[in-house]
Amino acid sequence: MKNWKRMLGIVALAALGLVTAACGGTGSTASSSSNAAVKTQAAASAPKPATASKKKILVAYFSATGSTKAVDETAAQTLHADLFEITPAQPYTDADLDYRDDASRVSKEHNDPNRHTELQNPTPPNFSSYDVVLVGAPIWWHEAAWPINDFLTKNDFTGKTVVPFVTSYSDPLGDSGKKMEALAGTGNWQEGMRFKGRGSQDEIEAWAKGLKF
Incomplete structure (x- = not known):
């Protein structure tokens, strides 16, 4: 039990x-x-x-003395963009660029109403693949230097955002942006920017970031 x-x-x-x-x-x-x-x-x-921008960006420029090139390189680095130099078929010499000489090349070109400068290659590789194009040039005679004209007229900017900018020690942007837009005839053109000479790195970076691409 x-x-x-x-x-x-x-x-x-x-x-x-x-x-x-x-x-x-x-x-x-x-x-x-x-x-x-x-x-x-x-x-x-x-x-x-926040995801990084998927836009593909090109910075195209003509630079006679190096000032515009300096701005372009900083802008391209800031925007992670590709660079394309707009190069005349016949490069300019120092004598060609002497605007004080009426017989110089730039003086003669300025007096030609067509102001045509043939380029080595007006169209960048894979140009159609870019969403945004920045176009830079120095100011000559109060307007964007005409060697960029062939680049503007021989490319189709349809569907692209285009931002013009210029370099000058004295002249303002003026209506250079509007004239560039008229030559191109296509594209969604934004307000332009003018840099004094080569500009400063901080100024260029701030401007490029402010574009919000």
């Missing part, structure tokens, strides 16, 4: 242990599931980081 009661006691204790273990395991599982749900919800509601 005593042995039988002892056996009943052992069985009861074992059963109680199983129930306790089962309850504890359920609580732990429920707690883990609850924590996972909270983490999932928090991850879903967390703000997503």
Whole structure:
């Protein structure tokens, strides 16, 4: 009889242990599931980081003395853009650029109403693939230097955002941007920018970032 009661006691204790273990395991599982749900919800509601611009950008420029080139290189580096130099088929010499000499090349070209300067290659590689095009030139006789004219007239800017800019030690942008837009005839042209000489790195970087491309 005593042995039988002892056996009943052992069985009861074992059963109680199983129930306790089962309850504890359920609580732990429920707690883990609850924590996972909270983490999932928090991850879903967390703000997503801003994605980098997918726009493909080209900086095209003509530079006779290097000032415009300096601006272009800084702008291209800031925007992670490709560079394309607008190069005359016959490069300008220092004597060609002497605007004080009426017999110089630039003086004669200025007096020609067509102001045409043939380029080595007016169209950059894969030009159709670009979403944004920055066009830079120095100011000559109060307007953007005419060697860029062939680049503007021989390319299709349809569907592209175009930003003109110029370099000059004295002249303002004036209506150079509007004249460039008229020559191109296509594209979504934005407000232009004028840099004094080579500009400063901080100024160029601030301008390029402000374009928000």
